[in-house]
Amino acid sequence: MGIIRKTKSVKTLLEVFEQADSALSVVELVERLHREMNKTTVYRILDRLEDDGTLHSFMGRDGLKWYAKCRGCTASQHTDAHPHFQCRDCGKTECLTLDVSIPSVPNRKVDSAELLLIGLCEECLL
Amino acid sequence: MGIIRKTKSVKTLLEVFEQADSALSVVELVERLHREMNKTTVYRILDRLEDDGTLHSFMGRDGLKWYAKCRGCTASQHTDAHPHFQCRDCGKTECLTLDVSIPSVPNRKVDSAELLLIGLCEECLL
DNA sequence: AAATTAACGCAACTCGGTTGCATCAAGAAG
DNA sequence: CTTCTTGATGCAACCGAGTTGCGTTAATTT
Ligand SMILES: [Mn+2]
Ligand SMILES: [Mn+2]
Ligand SMILES: [Zn+2]
Ligand SMILES: [Zn+2]
Numbered sequence: 001m002g003i004i005r006k007t008k009s010v011k012t013l014l015e016v017f018e019q020a021d022s023a024l025s026v027v028e029l030v031e032r033l034h035r036e037m038n039k040t041t042v043y044r045i046l047d048r049l050e051d052d053g054t055l056h057s058f059m060g061r062d063g064l065k066w067y068a069k070c071r072g073c074t075a076s077q078h079t080d081a082h083p084h085f086q087c088r089d090c091g092k093t094e095c096l097t098l099d100v101s102i103p104s105v106p107n108r109k110v111d112s113a114e115l116l117l118i119g120l121c122e123e124c125l126l
Numbered sequence: 127m128g129i130i131r132k133t134k135s136v137k138t139l140l141e142v143f144e145q146a147d148s149a150l151s152v153v154e155l156v157e158r159l160h161r162e163m164n165k166t167t168v169y170r171i172l173d174r175l176e177d178d179g180t181l182h183s184f185m186g187r188d189g190l191k192w193y194a195k196c197r198g199c200t201a202s203q204h205t206d207a208h209p210h211f212q213c214r215d216c217g218k219t220e221c222l223t224l225d226v227s228i229p230s231v232p233n234r235k236v237d238s239a240e241l242l243l244i245g246l247c248e249e250c251l252l
Numbered sequence: 253a254a255a256t257t258a259a260c261g262c263a264a265c266t267c268g269g270t271t272g273c274a275t276c277a278a279g280a281a282g
Numbered sequence: 283c284t285t286c287t288t289g290a291t292g293c294a295a296c297c298g299a300g301t302t303g304c305g306t307t308a309a310t311t312t
Binding site: 133 | 298299300301302308309310
């Protein structure tokens, strides 16, 4: 079930993602917003925003959950599949606009794919 | 640091992977072997076997850690990069022999990639 | 056989994430 | 604007995967 009431906390989180240029880990969000809302609230709102097709989530290499804005998804059409890039030095994690063809596997039905690229970001390369 | 002594526990784990046809989650290994060794020992041996290039690990969609045998890796050459398939119904997780080209990203250095395909396995399709 | 030390068992811990429940506040109804 | 309904929140307790410290055990060297 998605968002029904536009509470103060929901608005705050939407604004944070509006201004973010990269993906955000839940851990960072909880820390950054711990004066404005409870960590349980952060988890629950992210959950609902994902159901709505407003956000999408993925796992980083370390097992932490990350969220980022969807481009053109709805609750029924959650098809914004794209790779992500995680910097192994500073941790910065971004959505890539790269198109990746999802390979098919014999005798199996592939519904979705998660491609995480790991390396060094622009700044950490210098 | 890798394996130095071939203890009973190390031999047991190597045998389990020798006979496995799919990847194994740490959680399952700990449960399956809890009469033969402590969970800490399972974690530590898997760690060392990965350092050796005997095993490789990856994260499932749920954030659990999975291990599987490497084919032709060593401690210095850990280059067995391949996609994995996880069944969203039964959880079975396998290494795929599919070749996947790792895309390059402008202004970034990509070291490695993790591609996890999610769908229905052979048995769960029926 | 004795010495060395890598590896193990155990208990306590860390931390990301969840749950139950009482309370609050968004928004519909009047 | 006030009242009512109930979705959303705060809080505390909990869960579970993974880690750490340390005393003991056993694989390997001498
Ligand atoms: Mn993304
Ligand atoms: Mn594999
Ligand atoms: Zn970086
Ligand atoms: Zn299956």
